[in-house]
Amino acid sequence: MMAAKEPSIELCNGANGLEKIVLREFRGSSAEVYLYGGQVTSWKNDHGEELLFVSSKAVFKPPKAIRGGIPICFPQFGTHGGLEQHGFARNKIWSIDPDPPPFPPNSTYRTCVSEFRLRVALGPGGDLMLTSRIRNTNTDGKPFSFTFAYHTYFCVTDISEVRIEGLETLDYLDNLFGKERFTEQGDAITFESELTMGNGHSYVYSWWIRFISPAKIAIIDHERKRTFVLQKDGLPDAVVWNPWDKKAKAMVDFGDDEYKHMLCVEAAAIEKPITLKPGEEWKGRLKGPLPDSSCEGLQAHSHISLQVMAILFRLSPI
Numbered sequence: 545m546m547a548a549k550e551p552s553i554e555l556c557n558g559a560n561g562l563e564k565i566v567l568r569e570f571r572g573s574s575a576e577v578y579l580y581g582g583q584v585t586s587w588k589n590d591h592g593e594e595l596l597f598v599s600s601k602a603v604f605k606p607p608k609a610i611r612g613g614i615p616i617c618f619p620q621f622g623t624h625g626g627l628e629q630h631g632f633a634r635n636k637i638w639s640i641d642p643d644p645p646p647f648p649p650n651s652t653y654r655t656c657v658s659e660f661r662l663r664v665a666l667g668p669g670g671d672l673m674l675t676s677r678i679r680n681t682n683t684d685g686k687p688f689s690f691t692f693a694y695h696t697y698f699c700v701t702d703i704s705e706v707r708i709e710g711l712e713t714l715d716y717l718d719n720l721f722g723k724e725r726f727t728e729q730g731d732a733i734t735f736e737s738e739l740t741m742g743n744g745h746s747y748v749y750s751w752w753i754r755f756i757s758p759a760k761i762a763i764i765d766h767e768r769k770r771t772f773v774l775q776k777d778g779l780p781d782a783v784v785w786n787p788w789d790k791k792a793k794a795m796v797d798f799g800d801d802e803y804k805h806m807l808c809v810e811a812a813a814i815e816k817p818i819t820l821k822p823g824e825e826w827k828g829r830l831k832g833p834l835p836d837s838s839c840e841g842l843q844a845h846s847h848i849s850l851q852v853m854a855i856l857f858r859l860s861p862i
């Protein structure tokens with residue numbers, strides 16, 4: 545029998561010399577987080593199987609966001625606002641700061657000052673949990689509003705053999721059809737050819753959905769007989785995305801056929817932006833229990849044995 549390894553946290557150089565943190569757990573599960581983007585790029589179970597998708601063409605070079613893993617979309621999801629697509633958190637070099645000091649009172653950072661702390665935790669059984677805490681640290685009394693998503697890229701065996709459960713009969717806004725609101729009628733979302741919805745509109749590649757409750761989404765990979773159950777707190781919306789063939793070909797950092805092996809299911813707060821008054825804090829959590837773990841296993845995170853880091857960045861002065 546193999547001896548159990550000690551849990552460990554290691555800071556090392558990743559692709560293109562960018563720093564990353566590697567978390568390892570007793571039974572062999574692991575996770576990797578790049579300081580660039582505060583982005584999780586790998587999550588492996590006890591058998592060393594990769595659960596997240598990262599494109600073979602991903603560019604690990606700022607300012608291009610890393611294509612895959614779990615990019616953080618903040619303070620704006622998509623193009624809904626005046627910032628670049630998905631905001632700029634994924635394009636920042638984050639820093640490890642276990643105990644960030646308060647901002648100095650005479651800080652030059654103004655209205656949009658916010659403090660963002662991310663904790664990435666790997667549970668003893670290999671479950672992954674991401675917790676974002678965002679605080680409005682404005683000293684001028686102004687509120688701060690943002691939208692947010694954990695843009696999780698799951699690795700799937702064959703997209704045509706995947707089903708998503710938990711988003712049925714919910715309203716969704718279609719990103720390809722002028723952001724019109726529809727209600728999904730089907731039993732579960734499948735991707736048999738191109739993404740099609742039961743509303744007469746077909747060939748839908750991208751949409752987002754208001755997700756009311758329960759806060760669980762199951763992603764079933766039939767071919768591998770694997771089920772991811774995604775749990776989320778503080779994140780009422782969900783986004784499902786696969787670029788499909790044409791968009792895949794148009795993306796420089798994505799292989800032409802890689803769309804068959806990935807699926808983004810994103811825990812998000814989009815439809816109603818989060819607004820924080822000065823001093824207020826918001827928390828958004830994503831829990832990824834290991835595939836095939838039972839629902840009871842979702843509680844295992846109360847025994848987090850590795851706590852990685854607190855990450856702090858400040859938005860640019862205006």
Ligand SMILES: O=P(O)(O)OC[C@H]1O[C@H](O)[C@H](O)[C@@H](O)[C@@H]1O
Pocket residue numbers: 609622629630719750751783784785808
């Ligand atoms: O290419 P990116 O900026 O990383 O965005 C990737 C995708 O993210 C989301 O899921 C959006 O719904 C898509 O419209 C977008 O294409």
